[in-house]
Amino acid sequence: MKAFRKGVMQWFLVCMVFALVLVGCSSGDNSKSEESGESAVSKGADTNVVEKPKERVKLRVEVFDRGNAPEGVTVTNNEMIAYIQKNFGDPNNIDLEFVPVPRTDEINQLSVLMAAGTAPDVSFTYNSGAVYNWAKQGGLTDLTQLLSENGPQLQSYIGDAMNYGVFDDKQYAVVARRVNLEKYTSIIRQDWLDKAQLPVPKTTEETYNTLKKFKEMNLGGNRTFPLSFALTPDSYEPIIWSFIKEQSDEARYLRSVTIGSREYPILADGHKDGVRFLNKLYNEGLIDPDFALDKDKKKKEENFVNGYTGIMTSDVTQYYFGGEESQVNQLEKNVPGSSVTPLLPWTDFEGKTRQPAYTPSGMYIIVPSFSKRSTEAIKYLNWLAQDEVIQYMSFGEEGVHHDVVDGFPVRNGSDADKKLLFNTGDMLVITNGIDFGSAERNLAYNGLVIDEKHRDAAMANRKMSSQDAVRQPIAFDKPLDSEAKNSTIMLEKYEELLVKAMMAKPDQFDTVYDAALKDFMSSAGNEVIAERTAAYEAMNK
Amino acid sequence: MRAIHYLQRYWQLYIMLLPVIAYFFVFKYMPLYGVTIAFKEYNPFKGVNASEWIGLDVFRNIFAMEDFYTALRNTFLLNGLDFVFGFPAPIFLAICLNELKFASFKRLSQTLLYLPHFISWVIIGGIMYQLFATNYGIINLLLAKIGIAKIPFLSDSSYWLVTYTSVGIWQSIGWGSIIYLAAMTGINKELYDAADVDGASRLRRIWHITIPGIRSTIIVLMILKIGDMVDIGFDRPYIIGNVMVRDVSDVLSTFIYRVGLQNSQYSTATAVGLFQAVVGLAFVLTANYVSKKTTDESII
Structure with missing residues (x-):
C-alpha cells in the first residue's frame, strides 16, 4: 500500500512537470512568433525601395452591435466595411478588422478587453470616468504627437470638443463632436385634452391637474397611466431638474455629482421636492406602478403606443423617428382618433422651463497603450474626417441611398439604404449627428427625417427643448477619481x-428619503462631494 | 520493486488519469497565482507581477464597506433558505417518484421535471416577470378576478424571498432528484419484500428502508451544499433581483460583478472571492467533522 502511494505521488509529480513544460512551451512559442513577426516588418521596410508597399498590417476597430443589422449583413461584414477597406485600407496596405461589442453592455465588455490587453486599436466609449481611469493607469496612448503628425483634418473637424479628451495636459482621447444638443422632449394626447376640455398645460401645476383629470376620466381605459415613466433618466431627469432652485455654477459644483455623463443635483435645494412630487404622482396612480422594473423603456413605450399614456417624454423627438413605424404613428394606428401635441410640461420656481441639455462632446475614442497600430489608428480617424467620406458614410449615393430634398440629402428608406447605412452613427464615430453649418439648417434637416404628417410638430417639439436648457454636466478641468471609481455604485x-x-407612503416619505440619501452619501456621496469641494477650491485659487 | 511491477501491470489506468490531472492543474491550480492581486494594487496594464504589493489594504477596505456586509448577509440568507427548503425538496420528490407503480408514467414525469434545469435563468427571469409582475402579471390578474388584492411578488422584500426560493426549487428539483433515484436503485429489493411480509405500511418502508438506503448520499450532498454556503450563483439573484428589493437581493456574486467588473476594481473583486473560498473551506471542514463525529459518514 505504501509503495502504491509512493507510485501515485511519483506519477503525480511527473504529470506536474509535464504540464509545466507544456505551458512553458506554449507561452514561449507565442513570444517567439511575435518577435519574428516584428522583425519581418522591419526587414520589409528596409528592403523595399518604394515607400508605399510596406508590410500589410491589421487595424482592429471597435463597432457597437445593437442587434439591428438587416438580413444578409452583420456589423462586421457589410457594404460600409467594404467601402472603408477599399478606400482607406487597400491604398494604405491595412486590413481592417471590426470587433463587435454589444451596445447595452459596452462599458463592461470594453473594460474586460482593456484589462485583458485585447481591446481594439480604435476603441470608444461614452464613459469618461473609465477613460480617465485607464489614462491614469497607463493604459492609453498619448495622442498629442500622433495627432499633430497624422491628424490635421481630424483636429480641424472636431475643433473645441477635442479639449474634453485632455487629461493632465496630454491628449488621451479623440472626443467626437455632438451636433444636436437637445436632450428630452414631451408630447401630450390632444384627443384626451379635447375630451377633458382642457388647454395644453403650461406649468407644472397645470400639468399635474391635467394628469389628475386624465386619471379621473380613465381616458386610456383601466390601465390609464397619465404620465409615461420608467426607471430611466429620460423619465426622471426633466422633472427633477425643474424643481432645482439653485442655478449658480457654484451650487452645481458643490451640490451635484456627476455619474457617467449626467449631472445629479442630489444635495441641491429642491431635489427633495422633486422626489416628493414623484412620490405624489406614484401614490395617486398617475404613473405606471411597475416603473421600477422597466429599465429599458420597453413597457413605457408599449404603454404609449397602446394608448394608456397621456404625456410621453423621451430622448429628443424619439417617438417621431422611424417613419411609418414611429411610436406616434403606431399609436394613431392602434387608437383611432388619437393625436398628439408637443408641450413643455414642467416649470421651475421662477416659471422657467429649466431642462437638461448635452454638452457639445460625444464619444471618447481611444487607442490602448498596448496597441502597435497607433499611427494607423489616427490615420483612420483622420480619413473619416474628410468631407466626401462623411458624406458617403452618412448618406451613401444620391438616387441609390438618399434623395436630395430642399438641398439636404435625405435617406430614402430603401433596402439599399438600410443595408449600407443601418449603423452609420456607429461607423462614423468622430461625430454624433451631421453638421450642416448652422442651427437653422440642422433643425431643418432634423425635420426632414420625420414623416411629412408630423414634421412641423416634431420641429416645434425639438425647438422647445432648447428653451431655458442647461448644458450638463458641469465639468471640472479633469475628471475626478472618486466619481470614476464610484460611478456604478452611485447610479x-x-x-x-x-x-x-417614490414608493413610500406619503407620510413616511421624509423618513425613507432621508435614510436613502444617507445611504447614498455614506457609500460614495461623501467621498465624491469632498473631492468636488477640494477641486472647486483649487480651481478658484 | 513492487511499485514498478504494479505500474507495469496497470500503466494504462494512469495514462487515462493523465488528462484529468492536467486539466485540474492547468485550469484550477495555475490560475491560483492570480489570487496574489488581492494583495496588490492591481493595474491591468502593468500585469500581475509588476503591480505593487499593498499588504492587506484591500481587505481593510472591503471590511469597511457597508455594502459588503449586506451582500454577505444576503448570501447567507438566500443560501439558508435554499438549504432549508430547497435541499429536502429533491429528496421528497425522489421518494415520491420511487413509489410510483407505472414505469412509463414515472419516466414521463421525471423528464418533465428535469426540463426547467435546462432553461437559462435569463429566460426564466422573463417568464417570471410575465407571471408575477404586480400589475400586469398573470397571477395577479387572476387573483384580481377572484377578488384578492394584488400581491407584490417582486417588489416587496419578504414576498420576493418566497418567489426567489420557490422558483429556485421549481428549477432544480427534478435535476436534483436524479442522484437520489440512482441511489435508490441500489437498495436491495429483498428488504422491501421482507418488509411487505412483515406487514409494514408504505410509510414505514420509506422510513426504515428507503431513507437509510440513501442516507450516505444525503450526507455527502449536504456537506457539499454547506461548503457552498458562501458561494452563490450569479444569474439567479442578478436576474430575479431588482432595484426595489436590492436590500435582500444583492449578494456576494453580484457585489463582485458590480465592484470588480463594472467599476474595474479587480483587486477588490479577487479579495472578496478569496474570502469566499476561505470561509467556504471552513464550512466544509466543519460540516465534515460534525458529520464524522455524529453519523460516521464523511467525505474526507
Missing part, C-alpha cells in the same frame, strides 16, 4: 433612492 444607489422614496 445604483440613486435609483434605489428614487424607487424607495
Whole structure:
C-alpha cells in the first residue's frame, strides 16, 4: 500500500512537470512568433525601395452591435466595411478588422478587453470616468504627437470638443463632436385634452391637474397611466431638474455629482421636492406602478403606443423617428382618433422651463497603450474626417441611398439604404449627428427625417427643448477619481433612492428619503462631494 | 520493486488519469497565482507581477464597506433558505417518484421535471416577470378576478424571498432528484419484500428502508451544499433581483460583478472571492467533522 502511494505521488509529480513544460512551451512559442513577426516588418521596410508597399498590417476597430443589422449583413461584414477597406485600407496596405461589442453592455465588455490587453486599436466609449481611469493607469496612448503628425483634418473637424479628451495636459482621447444638443422632449394626447376640455398645460401645476383629470376620466381605459415613466433618466431627469432652485455654477459644483455623463443635483435645494412630487404622482396612480422594473423603456413605450399614456417624454423627438413605424404613428394606428401635441410640461420656481441639455462632446475614442497600430489608428480617424467620406458614410449615393430634398440629402428608406447605412452613427464615430453649418439648417434637416404628417410638430417639439436648457454636466478641468471609481455604485444607489422614496407612503416619505440619501452619501456621496469641494477650491485659487 | 511491477501491470489506468490531472492543474491550480492581486494594487496594464504589493489594504477596505456586509448577509440568507427548503425538496420528490407503480408514467414525469434545469435563468427571469409582475402579471390578474388584492411578488422584500426560493426549487428539483433515484436503485429489493411480509405500511418502508438506503448520499450532498454556503450563483439573484428589493437581493456574486467588473476594481473583486473560498473551506471542514463525529459518514 505504501509503495502504491509512493507510485501515485511519483506519477503525480511527473504529470506536474509535464504540464509545466507544456505551458512553458506554449507561452514561449507565442513570444517567439511575435518577435519574428516584428522583425519581418522591419526587414520589409528596409528592403523595399518604394515607400508605399510596406508590410500589410491589421487595424482592429471597435463597432457597437445593437442587434439591428438587416438580413444578409452583420456589423462586421457589410457594404460600409467594404467601402472603408477599399478606400482607406487597400491604398494604405491595412486590413481592417471590426470587433463587435454589444451596445447595452459596452462599458463592461470594453473594460474586460482593456484589462485583458485585447481591446481594439480604435476603441470608444461614452464613459469618461473609465477613460480617465485607464489614462491614469497607463493604459492609453498619448495622442498629442500622433495627432499633430497624422491628424490635421481630424483636429480641424472636431475643433473645441477635442479639449474634453485632455487629461493632465496630454491628449488621451479623440472626443467626437455632438451636433444636436437637445436632450428630452414631451408630447401630450390632444384627443384626451379635447375630451377633458382642457388647454395644453403650461406649468407644472397645470400639468399635474391635467394628469389628475386624465386619471379621473380613465381616458386610456383601466390601465390609464397619465404620465409615461420608467426607471430611466429620460423619465426622471426633466422633472427633477425643474424643481432645482439653485442655478449658480457654484451650487452645481458643490451640490451635484456627476455619474457617467449626467449631472445629479442630489444635495441641491429642491431635489427633495422633486422626489416628493414623484412620490405624489406614484401614490395617486398617475404613473405606471411597475416603473421600477422597466429599465429599458420597453413597457413605457408599449404603454404609449397602446394608448394608456397621456404625456410621453423621451430622448429628443424619439417617438417621431422611424417613419411609418414611429411610436406616434403606431399609436394613431392602434387608437383611432388619437393625436398628439408637443408641450413643455414642467416649470421651475421662477416659471422657467429649466431642462437638461448635452454638452457639445460625444464619444471618447481611444487607442490602448498596448496597441502597435497607433499611427494607423489616427490615420483612420483622420480619413473619416474628410468631407466626401462623411458624406458617403452618412448618406451613401444620391438616387441609390438618399434623395436630395430642399438641398439636404435625405435617406430614402430603401433596402439599399438600410443595408449600407443601418449603423452609420456607429461607423462614423468622430461625430454624433451631421453638421450642416448652422442651427437653422440642422433643425431643418432634423425635420426632414420625420414623416411629412408630423414634421412641423416634431420641429416645434425639438425647438422647445432648447428653451431655458442647461448644458450638463458641469465639468471640472479633469475628471475626478472618486466619481470614476464610484460611478456604478452611485447610479445604483440613486435609483434605489428614487424607487424607495417614490414608493413610500406619503407620510413616511421624509423618513425613507432621508435614510436613502444617507445611504447614498455614506457609500460614495461623501467621498465624491469632498473631492468636488477640494477641486472647486483649487480651481478658484 | 513492487511499485514498478504494479505500474507495469496497470500503466494504462494512469495514462487515462493523465488528462484529468492536467486539466485540474492547468485550469484550477495555475490560475491560483492570480489570487496574489488581492494583495496588490492591481493595474491591468502593468500585469500581475509588476503591480505593487499593498499588504492587506484591500481587505481593510472591503471590511469597511457597508455594502459588503449586506451582500454577505444576503448570501447567507438566500443560501439558508435554499438549504432549508430547497435541499429536502429533491429528496421528497425522489421518494415520491420511487413509489410510483407505472414505469412509463414515472419516466414521463421525471423528464418533465428535469426540463426547467435546462432553461437559462435569463429566460426564466422573463417568464417570471410575465407571471408575477404586480400589475400586469398573470397571477395577479387572476387573483384580481377572484377578488384578492394584488400581491407584490417582486417588489416587496419578504414576498420576493418566497418567489426567489420557490422558483429556485421549481428549477432544480427534478435535476436534483436524479442522484437520489440512482441511489435508490441500489437498495436491495429483498428488504422491501421482507418488509411487505412483515406487514409494514408504505410509510414505514420509506422510513426504515428507503431513507437509510440513501442516507450516505444525503450526507455527502449536504456537506457539499454547506461548503457552498458562501458561494452563490450569479444569474439567479442578478436576474430575479431588482432595484426595489436590492436590500435582500444583492449578494456576494453580484457585489463582485458590480465592484470588480463594472467599476474595474479587480483587486477588490479577487479579495472578496478569496474570502469566499476561505470561509467556504471552513464550512466544509466543519460540516465534515460534525458529520464524522455524529453519523460516521464523511467525505474526507
